[in-house]
Amino acid sequence: MHKILLYINTINGGGAERVMVNLARALVEAGVDTTLVTSFRGDREYPLDPRVRRLLLEEEQLHQSRLQRNVGRITKLRRLCRQEKPDLLLAFMAEPNFRAVMATRGLPVKTVVSVRNDPEREYAGKAGRLVGKYLLPLADGCVFQTRDAKAWFPEKLQKKSAIIYNAVKxxxxxxxxxxxxxxxxxxxxxxxxxxxxxxxxxxxxxxxxxxxxxxxxxxxxxxxxxxxxxxxxxxxxxxxxxxxxxxxxxxxxxxxxxxxxxxxxxxxxxxxxxxxxxxxxxxxxxxxxxxxxxxxxxxxxxxxxxxxxxxxxxxxxxxxxxxxxxxxxxxxxxxxxAPDKVYGTWMRYLERVMDGKSSNS
Structure with missing residues (x-):
């Protein structure tokens, strides 16, 4: 049985958060050992399937500088990956994507990131472009939602990516x-x-x-x-x-x-x-x-x-x-x-990444 960690800041509202909660349910229904990791707990979270294990990086949200926040969460996420020994870590959104890539360097954990918004905004500024153009391509795979989003990133990342729509209930x-x-x-x-x-x-x-x-x-x-x-x-x-x-x-x-x-x-x-x-x-x-x-x-x-x-x-x-x-x-x-089509595509892609076959997918 494959073991997958999903990582996002919170599941407190928002489209990407809802997609991750639904994907967690689909993975566990497919027999995958699935754990959802969030940076902290939100006030009005989407309900999580009880079969999905839940872990937090912070018991309460820490209000720190961006540098302190990212260093702290990368350290905690890396420690968690060492403890849990997942086959794959899948992250959603800009900062979690960056943290996931950094946290798994040198570990025997495949890393997949997912771009959930317009990259011109999500990876804006010098720091954002550094992450998008140079750090994200270090991931083992990436899931985009549109061709336009995919085209923004370097060919190195495009070659090992997939375009997968959101599933509708x-x-x-x-x-x-x-x-x-x-x-x-x-x-x-x-x-x-x-x-x-x-x-x-x-x-x-x-x-x-x-x-x-x-x-x-x-x-x-x-x-x-x-x-x-x-x-x-x-x-x-x-x-x-x-x-x-x-x-x-x-x-x-x-x-x-x-x-x-x-x-x-x-x-x-x-x-x-x-x-x-x-x-x-x-x-x-x-x-x-x-x-x-x-x-x-x-x-x-x-x-x-x-x-x-x-x-x-x-x-x-x-x-x-x-x-x-x-x-x-x-x-x-x-x-x-439709859900069956979308989640079938997710499963096939994640399995290819875990088998080391994501390039040119």
């Missing part, structure tokens, strides 16, 4: 839709990256021709007060609604006539993938690092709008609302990220 493929005409839905943290302000501005334009349309924004975050002020200033009270966080996204999608992603950048947007799997017609910004463009393909490329362009986003939304109902086309595209 079966419940989204099973949604029985009962769309309410004009109901527009989005899901995402109320933070700058998601650019809900752009969506609200675009919705105000749509409202002129579709006065019965309603926008429901699911999520919480620091920008709620600002978005509330914007809604009031545009006279959209009761029309643009901040719904708060929800644990039942599938139910929120059931009545949607349209799903809109307005992000400035994404890795591979889980919320958009879930809407596609549910058969909801979608519109998205053509945000780096190419996730929505890759998900939609040429068939649905007219549903993309340039980032930060409210007029173009409004036009795409209006085309979707007034054109033929094409949710089935989105559901067909979503077959690419």
């Amino acid at each position: 079966p419940e989204f493929y099973e949604v029985q839709r009962a769309p309410v005409p004009g109901e527009i839905v989005t899901c995402g943290r109320l933070e700058e990256q998601k650019n809900h302000a752009l969506l609200i501005e675009a919705f105000a334009r749509v409202q002129v021709r579709h006065p019965d349309a309603v926008l429901k924004i699911y999520g919480e975050g620091s920008l709620r007060p600002m978005l509330e002020r914007q809604i009031a200033a545009l006279g959209l009270q009761g029309k643009a609604q901040l719904m708060g966080a929800t644990r039942d996204v599938a139910a929120a999608l059931r009545t949607a006539s349209l799903f809109v992603l307005s992000s400035d950048y994404e890795g591979m947007p889980n919320a958009l993938m879930e809407a596609m799997a549910a058969g909801v017609p979608c519109v998205s910004t053509d945000c780096p690092c190419g996730g929505p463009r890759e998900l939609f393909g040429a068939e649905l490329a007219d549903r993309l709008a340039p980032c930060k362009d409210a007029a173009a986003l409004a036009d795409a939304m209006e085309r979707a609302l007034t054109g033929p109902e094409d949710g089935a086309a989105f559901r067909r595209r979503a077959a690419e990220f």
Whole structure:
């Protein structure tokens, strides 16, 4: 039986955190001895399968300088690898990726890193580029989510990498839709990256021709007060609604006539993938690092709008609302990220790495 350690800072919200929790469950179901390691424990963590062992580098999050934090966590992660003797260490996100590569130097542990966001942002600045261009290629393998993300890194890393989409839970493929005409839905943290302000501005334009349309924004975050002020200033009270966080996204999608992603950048947007799997017609910004463009393909490329362009986003939304109902086309595209397909790809790739055969995969 293979033994794998998964490492991420926390499983407290966020798309990458959810993917890792789901992957841990899939690995243990496949008979892999699976341990999830986090730097610290979060306040509102995703539920972890009880068959997955859980370890912490810190009992409580330590507030230190970046140098102290990284040196301390690399030391603890290396000690853990020596104790646990896993066949492979898999890390998600920029700092955990860097720590994983450094912690396993000279140890008989294969290391796989995974890039979960736009590398132009995740590996920005001189230090970030040093990590991305020179240190990450020391890993035994890497999982990307898009071709654009893969192309950012040196050929040395590309040659031993794989592109694997996120898996969407079966419940989204099973949604029985009962769309309410004009109901527009989005899901995402109320933070700058998601650019809900752009969506609200675009919705105000749509409202002129579709006065019965309603926008429901699911999520919480620091920008709620600002978005509330914007809604009031545009006279959209009761029309643009901040719904708060929800644990039942599938139910929120059931009545949607349209799903809109307005992000400035994404890795591979889980919320958009879930809407596609549910058969909801979608519109998205053509945000780096190419996730929505890759998900939609040429068939649905007219549903993309340039980032930060409210007029173009409004036009795409209006085309979707007034054109033929094409949710089935989105559901067909979503077959690419059905759980069995995605987790089968993960297992085959990780096994190749552990067997020393990841190059040119």
